[in-house]
Amino acid sequence: MHGETSSMAEHSGVFIRKELEPRMNTNKRQFHDLSEVFTDVHAIFRALRAHYLRIFAFIRGSKPFLYLTALI
DSSP states (O other): OOOHHHHHHHHHHHSSOOOOOHHHOOOOOOHHHHHHHHHHHHHHHHHHHHHHHHHHHHHHHSSSHHHHHHHH
16 A cells, blocks of 8 residues: 555646755655554544443443442
């Protein structure tokens, strides 16, 4: 996937004027790194969501939680 993205960026870079090329490449690289970070964070949250729901269901079913909700 990284190879395809870089080759596409190189092909589109041919049409960009030579003065703008270095600046565009650094911006694309920074944006690509940022999008990778967001993708990783999203994947982590997706992976943990099922565990959080399972833990929350376990806590809700436990007796201390039921006593606590009965008091409120």
